[in-house]
Amino acid sequence: MEETVSGVVGLEEVYGLKFKEFVSLDAGGPLTMTALTSGQVQAGDIFSTDPGIAENDLVSLEDDKSLFAAENILPIVRTDKVDDTITTTLNDVSAALTTEDLIEMNGRAGSGEALADIAKDWLTDAGLLK
Structure with a gap:
């Protein structure tokens, strides 16, 4: 099995970068x-x-050689708690959520704004909250 490299070792081996420190x-x-x-x-x-x-x-x-794995948001729900409403809601959120949205929401959260307010605003703007 081929070993996957990452981090500084990967940057050196995959991209040929050399770091002083x-x-x-x-x-x-x-x-x-x-x-x-x-x-x-x-x-x-x-x-x-x-x-x-x-x-x-x-x-x-840009990591055009895919050295670093993507760290996508992934909802995890216990099988016995899943129903059509939860599945549809999570799929709708996943389809609407963008990196730009996350950057904006992270900025608001970092300035101390209430997470519930940030989420409500995003859901409303995305047309997911009636």
Whole structure:
């Protein structure tokens, strides 16, 4: 079985990049963003839905060799709790939700806005809340 590489090793093997130094930070969180924006690091692994990318004029690099796996939102429900209403609702939300929506909602959440208000606004705007 072929071993899959990722992270710094993958960047070196798949893309041929060589790094002077590697700094272990948080998983795409505020430490990584601060290190990027302050110039402590020149590259970092952060979530594509982080509003800090646009706010800080950072450049998202395309992973055209699929080194990093996509981390899509996936609802998980116990089989004995699923019914047609739940299935239809989750499918409707999944069809309407975009990366841009998530960036905007994450920005609002990061500024302290109530999650229930953010969700209600999005559901209303998406035409999913009557």
